Amino acid sequence: MRIHSRGVRAALVAVLVAAGSMLASAADVLKIGVVAPQTGPGAESGRFQVQGAKLAADEINKAGGVLGRQLELVIEDDQTTNPGAVLAFSKLAGDKDIPAFIGSIRSTQVHAMAPDILKTGKPVMIGGTDPQLTHMGNSWLFRCRPNDTYSARVISDFGVNTLKLRKWAIVHSTDAFGTNGMKNLAEALKKQGIDPVLVQGYTNNSQDFTPVALAVKQSGADVMGTYMTFEPDQGIFAKQLRQLGVKTGWVGSPTTVTTTALKLAGPALYGSYAVVDFNRDSSPEAKAFAAKYEAAYKSAPDIFASWAYDAVHVLALAINNAKSLDPKAIREAILAVKGYKGAEGTYNFDQNGDGLHGYNIVKNDEGKIVFDKHIDFPD
Amino acid sequence: MGIALQLLFTGLGVGSIYALVALGFVLIYRATNVVNFAQGDFAMLGAFAMVVLCIDIGIPYGVGIAITIVAMAVIGALFNLGVYYPLRHRSFLPVIISTIGASILLENGVLAAYGPRPQSLPGMFETQGFSVGPVFFDSQYLLIVGVGILLFGLQYLFFEHTILGKKMQATSQDKEMASLLGIPVATMIMLTFVYSAVLGGIAGILVAPILFVSVSMGSSIALKAFAASIIGGFGDVRGAIVGGLALGVVETFGAAYISVPYKDAFAFLVLFFFLLVRPQGIFGEKISEKA
Numbered sequence: 039m040r041i042h043s044r045g046v047r048a049a050l051v052a053v054l055v056a057a058g059s060m061l062a063s064a065a066d067v068l069k070i071g072v073v074a075p076q077t078g079p080g081a082e083s084g085r086f087q088v089q090g091a092k093l094a095a096d097e098i099n100k101a102g103g104v105l106g107r108q109l110e111l112v113i114e115d116d117q118t119t120n121p122g123a124v125l126a127f128s129k130l131a132g133d134k135d136i137p138a139f140i141g142s143i144r145s146t147q148v149h150a151m152a153p154d155i156l157k158t159g160k161p162v163m164i165g166g167t168d169p170q171l172t173h174m175g176n177s178w179l180f181r182c183r184p185n186d187t188y189s190a191r192v193i194s195d196f197g198v199n200t201l202k203l204r205k206w207a208i209v210h211s212t213d214a215f216g217t218n219g220m221k222n223l224a225e226a227l228k229k230q231g232i233d234p235v236l237v238q239g240y241t242n243n244s245q246d247f248t249p250v251a252l253a254v255k256q257s258g259a260d261v262m263g264t265y266m267t268f269e270p271d272q273g274i275f276a277k278q279l280r281q282l283g284v285k286t287g288w289v290g291s292p293t294t295v296t297t298t299a300l301k302l303a304g305p306a307l308y309g310s311y312a313v314v315d316f317n318r319d320s321s322p323e324a325k326a327f328a329a330k331y332e333a334a335y336k337s338a339p340d341i342f343a344s345w346a347y348d349a350v351h352v353l354a355l356a357i358n359n360a361k362s363l364d365p366k367a368i369r370e371a372i373l374a375v376k377g378y379k380g381a382e383g384t385y386n387f388d389q390n391g392d393g394l395h396g397y398n399i400v401k402n403d404e405g406k407i408v409f410d411k412h413i414d415f416p417d
Numbered sequence: 418m419g420i421a422l423q424l425l426f427t428g429l430g431v432g433s434i435y436a437l438v439a440l441g442f443v444l445i446y447r448a449t450n451v452v453n454f455a456q457g458d459f460a461m462l463g464a465f466a467m468v469v470l471c472i473d474i475g476i477p478y479g480v481g482i483a484i485t486i487v488a489m490a491v492i493g494a495l496f497n498l499g500v501y502y503p504l505r506h507r508s509f510l511p512v513i514i515s516t517i518g519a520s521i522l523l524e525n526g527v528l529a530a531y532g533p534r535p536q537s538l539p540g541m542f543e544t545q546g547f548s549v550g551p552v553f554f555d556s557q558y559l560l561i562v563g564v565g566i567l568l569f570g571l572q573y574l575f576f577e578h579t580i581l582g583k584k585m586q587a588t589s590q591d592k593e594m595a596s597l598l599g600i601p602v603a604t605m606i607m608l609t610f611v612y613s614a615v616l617g618g619i620a621g622i623l624v625a626p627i628l629f630v631s632v633s634m635g636s637s638i639a640l641k642a643f644a645a646s647i648i649g650g651f652g653d654v655r656g657a658i659v660g661g662l663a664l665g666v667v668e669t670f671g672a673a674y675i676s677v678p679y680k681d682a683f684a685f686l687v688l689f690f691f692l693l694v695r696p697q698g699i700f701g702e703k704i705s706e707k708a
Contacts, residue, residue: 239677248427248673270628281546
């Protein structure tokens with residue numbers, strides 16, 4: 039068929055364009071941006087993050103999706119670097135169809151993205167545990183993990199009151215995560231009337247930890263609180279520490295009990311304790327998540343997967359409650375989430391955007407992670 | 418005193434790692450006048466080959482090492498053919514960019530093929546080491562220092578006392594003159610790449626039990642090894658050894674007695690100092706022979 043009239047042709051084009059845009063706006067997918075490390079030292083954790091998020095998205099889609107639309111995760115690689123994270127976020131932010139994002143688990147990268155997030159003005163679920171992130175006037179960050187004031191309070195509470203140890207050393211990475219963890223732990227210890235005998239920083243990707251291990255040994259500390267960012271660093275440190283005969287007690291940040299850290303450090307980490315936001319024995323929801331994750335990916339989940347899983351669920355719940363993709367409406371709906379039982383714990387969002395307010399304590403019992411207790415704070 | 422001895426031992430151990438990788442830098446630099454920025458990735462490849470062979474497939478450690486060394490030789494030859502040979506008549510810049518590209522390709526290739534999870538490789542010995550007084554001797558570090566000394570010795574004998582070694586030296590000093598003398602220059606350069614890849618692979622096998630096996634393990638060592646080469650002098654294999662050991666000791670002592678977070682800064686401060694005061698490095702380059 040040939041179309042002669044210019045008017046008819048124009049009308050056809052208009053109809054097609056209209057149909058196209060209708061298709062686009064009423065499309066049956068709802069895109070969620072995900073910033074995750076797929077290369078660089080954190081690539082391993084990125085795989086867990088993406089798998090956790092996908093598991094949640096699949097569940098939500100099977101249950102009918104969000105506002106009747108199927109979730110689609112758009113993943114950008116942050117290369118485990120700050121510039122990479124900024125680039126990844128700005129790529130995603132450029133897509134007008136994305137109403138909300140899953141951000142990084144690394145505080146330093148969330149800090150790097152924060153100015154762009156503020157400019158974009160859309161909700162970003164984060165896993166970085168630097169308390170500052172939700173206390174610096176950026177109202178678009180929502181944390182799906184307990185922040186480090188809680189990990190520090192739980193570390194010091196457990197070490198001082200349960201283990202009855204009072205001579206503390208703090209070992210920390212000098213990045214944002216490690217430095218802030220150190221500050222919070224020092225503060226929490228101070229409230230218990232304790233001044234650490236050693237505060238020792240190190241830079242990420244150090245090849246040798248002998249000077250750090252010797253400093254711990256010389257300090258005579260009987261317990262050590264650690265904030266270490268990467269598992270290989272933790273593994274090298276743990277091995278060298280034990281080789282030098284240091285038998286100090288150890289209560290570490292969540293990195294201490296990731297699957298990779300356990301495998302790399304082996305016996306060097308036996309007997310250590312760690313605070314961890316995700317533990318499969320801490321609640322029925324955690325157990326159910328772990329079972330589903332194992333069924334889907336044939337490997338055990340850890341914190342890198344559980345927070346992303348919860349983040350997607352909380353976001354979906356909030357968007358459904360808001361009945362809108364308006365960023366402000368989603369924000370209000372996230373802050374209104376109370377009593378949602380996720381894999382990491384029960385979410386009660388406060389006005390700062392913090393969803394969780396406590397930690398589990400676990401013990402490394404000859405390479406097996408054993409749930410010890412959950413410590414929650416009301417404030 | 419005990420602490421200083423412990424630091425000295427560790428510093429020398431770490432320094433030997435740098436020296437092993439730096440040696441590869443220096444050899445290729447002498448043969449081709451370019452720095453091979455994929456040298457650290459040779460170590461990464463060697464370590465991953467060991468994990469695949471000895472952990473995943475489960476063949477004995479010794480056989481794994483033999484296969485890995487052969488595989489590294491093949492990789493060195495392919496590297497020469499693919500990365501250096503097509504650009505051999507160009508200036509040094511395209512070749513350097515080419516090696517950087519190869520480095521990115523290798524790291525991400527392994528990442529894609531093997532996944533991002535860091536792996537551990539057990540050491541060659543059952544025991545982790547032993548203590549003498551206050552000093553703990555890590556068996557793997559001892560092995561690294563031992564293999565390092567052995568390799569440096571063999572290399573010295575090879576370059577100074579064999580015809581092939583002398584041909585390779587002649588090639589590195591003046592390619593035109595060497596080819597006029599009937600030395601097959603392309604073959605000599607090929608051999609240099611093969612040897613450097615094997616050397617890198619051995620470094621990887623040796624450091625894997627200490628640093629673990631991850632895609633980025635090579636580049637983090639290579640940066641220090643590169644600094645070590647400059648400090649020691651790019652033109653001389655002794656430079657790589659002395660530069661590497663010096664760097665390892667300086668940064669370990671600096672970290673222990675001044676500041677741990679500034680550990681890397683000490684290494685690069687030494688580098689700055691040398692660039693300012695003695696840019697040709699401790700041993701210098703045999704410029705006069707080239708002129």
